[in-house]
Amino acid sequence: MGLGLAVSGGPxxxxxxxxxxxxxxxxxxxxxxxxxLRATSAGEAEAVALLCAALGVPHAMLKxxxxxxxxxxxxxxxRYAALGSWLATRGLAALASxxxxxxxxxxxxxxxxRASGVAGLAGVRARGQVPGxxxxxxxxxLGWRRSALAEVVAAAGVTxxxxxxxxxxxxxxxxxRKALAGADWLDIAALAGSAAHLADADxxxxxAARREWAEAVSREGLGVTYRPRAPRAIxxxxxxxxxxxxxxxxxRGSALARLFDAxxxxxxxxxxxxxxxxxxxxxxxxxxxxxxxxxTPAL
Numbered sequence: 001m002g003l004g005l006a007v008s009g010g011p012x013x014x015x016x017x018x019x020x021x022x023x024x025x026x027x028x029x030x031x032x033x034x035x036x037l038r039a040t041s042a043g044e045a046e047a048v049a050l051l052c053a054a055l056g057v058p059h060a061m062l063k064x065x066x067x068x069x070x071x072x073x074x075x076x077x078x079r080y081a082a083l084g085s086w087l088a089t090r091g092l093a094a095l096a097s098x099x100x101x102x103x104x105x106x107x108x109x110x111x112x113x114r115a116s117g118v119a120g121l122a123g124v125r126a127r128g129q130v131p132g133x134x135x136x137x138x139x140x141x142l143g144w145r146r147s148a149l150a151e152v153v154a155a156a157g158v159t160x161x162x163x164x165x166x167x168x169x170x171x172x173x174x175x176x177r178k179a180l181a182g183a184d185w186l187d188i189a190a191l192a193g194s195a196a197h198l199a200d201a202d203x204x205x206x207x208a209a210r211r212e213w214a215e216a217v218s219r220e221g222l223g224v225t226y227r228p229r230a231p232r233a234i235x236x237x238x239x240x241x242x243x244x245x246x247x248x249x250x251x252r253g254s255a256l257a258r259l260f261d262a263x264x265x266x267x268x269x270x271x272x273x274x275x276x277x278x279x280x281x282x283x284x285x286x287x288x289x290x291x292x293x294x295x296t297p298a299l
Contacts, residue, residue, distance in 0.1 A: 001091060001092060001093035002027045002028060002029055002090070002091075002092050002093065003020065003024060003027060003028050003029075003092065003093060003094055003095075003096055003138075004028075004029055004030070004031060004083070004086065004087050004090065004092040004094065004095045004096065005017055005020055005028055005029065005030040005031070005095075005096050006030075006031060006033070006079075006083055006095060006096070006097045006098070007030040007031065007032055007048050007052075007059075007098075008032060008033070008044070008048075008161070008163075009032060009044040009045065009047055009048045009160065009161035010098075010160055010161055010162070010163055011146075011149060011150045011153050011160035012098040012099075012100060012141070012146065012149050013097075013098040014048075014051070014153045014158055014160050015098065015141070015144075015149035015150070015152040015153050016096060016097070016098040016140075016141060016149075017030055017048075017051070017052070017055075017057070018055075018152055018153065018156050018158070019141075019152065020096065020140075021055050021057055026056075028057055029057060029058040029059070029060070029090060029092060030048065030052050030057055030058070030059045030060075031059070031060045031061075031062055031082075031083060031086050032044070032045040032048045032049070032059070032060075032061050032062065033062045033063075033064055033078075033079045033082055033083065034061060034062065034063045034064070035064055035066050035075050035078065035079070036063065036064070036065065036066070038163075040161070044161040045061045046061075047159075047161065049061060051158060058090075060086055060090075062082040062083070062086055064078040064079065064081070064082050065078065066078050072171075077131070080130055080131045080132060080133075081132060083095055083130065084130050084131075084132055084133035084135060087130070087133070087135050088133075088135075092135075093135075093136070094135055094136040094137070094138050095130050095135055095136070095137050095138065096137075096138040096139070096140055097137065097138070097139055098139075098141055098149070099124050099139040099141065099142060100141045100142060100144045100145065100146055100149060101142060101143060101144060101145050101146075101188055101189055101192040102145060102146040102177075102180075102188055102192075103124070103146075104123045104124060104142055104191070104192040104195050104196075105180070105186075105188045105191035105192050105195070106173055106176055106177060106180065107123040107124060107195070108121060108123050108191055108192075108194065108195045108198075109176060109180070109191070110172060110173060110176055111123070116253075117233075117253050118198055118201050118202050118205060118233070119202050119205075121195065121198045122195055122196075122198040122199035122201070122202045123192075123195035123198070123199070124139055124142070124195075125139070125199055126138070126139050126140075126142055126196075127139070142192065142196075143192075145188065145189070205233055205234060205237060206237065208230060208234045209230075209234050209237035209238055209241070212228075212229065212230045212234050212235070212238050213238055213241060215229075216228060216229055216230070216238070216282075217238065217242070220284065222286060222287065223246070223284055223285050223286035223287070224242050224245070224246060224284070224285045225281060225282045225283065225284050225285075226238060226239070226242060226282055226283045226284075226285070227281070227282035227283075228282070228283065232260065235260060236253065236256045236257065236260055239256050239259060239260060240256055242274075242285050243256075243271055243272055243274060243285075246274055246285055246286075246287060247271075247272040247273050247274050247287070249272045249273075251271060251272065255271060256271075259271050259276060262276075263276055263278045263283045264278075265278075266278045270288060273287055273288050274286065274287055274288060275287075275288045
């Protein structure tokens with residue numbers, strides 16, 4: 001089975017295309033997603049198609065529509081949905097994207113600025129999953145600097161597209177990127193390495209949380225009882241799993257922290273549609289009773 005490449009036409013993704021084609025000749029295919037958000041996007045996709053034809057790499061242009069609202073978030077969701085369908089149609093084994101060391105460093109600093117926990121600070125992983133699918137999502141360029149990838153493209157005599165949003169200072173990442181460019185005392189590769197270490201720590205916490213679940217969580221009727229023994233960081237992950245399994249919700253870390261603090265203080269608390277109580281047997285979680293609708297007054 002072949003490897004699918006997400007190629008936008010920018011310098012990073014074109015470097016991914018050139019490197020993957022050289023490393024896996026005849027085993028890669030590329031797709032370009034046209035979100036229709038810029039007048040030049042169709043032409044950029046066509047330029048990628050021409051380069052792929054010259055290399056002998058099968059290429060698909062995927063047009064998507066982006067719903068109004070948070071454009072970056074909606075575009076990301078539409079992009080991965082289209083790429084997932086393309087992988088399935090083509091019978092490809094996985095998708096590779098062009099995230100690199102500079103991206104990783106920017107993600108780490110941005111999340112530090114938002115007081116993210118270990119999972120957030122770990123940044124993007126070398127291997128993940130295409131959202132909404134079972135396909136692996138690979139990021140083989142996390143050890144590469146942006147400048148080195150640009151050199152690969154220049155050496156091949158290829159002209160990359162330039163997305164104007166990458167210089168639009170309305171976006172936090174653009175402002176952060178410009179600040180980093182002027183901070184020559186920062187070691188980008190070291191920052192990316194720190195994110196990798198945090199990813200290892202995140203995996204260790206997940207392992208410990210699974211063990212805590214197996215040894216300290218039990219089903220009690222329609223609810224769950226948790227007899228916490230682990231440190232706070234692990235207990236928070238167990239709480240997140242309890243809420244997800246009983247209520248089907250993903251909750252923010254700040255909400256879980258408040259829940260943890262309330263239960264540790266012996267208080268009853270609610271989160272989502274659940275009620276949590278501290279009892280002598282542990283912390284119990286049940287779904288809150290549904291409120292009855294007020295009767296309609298007689299006319």
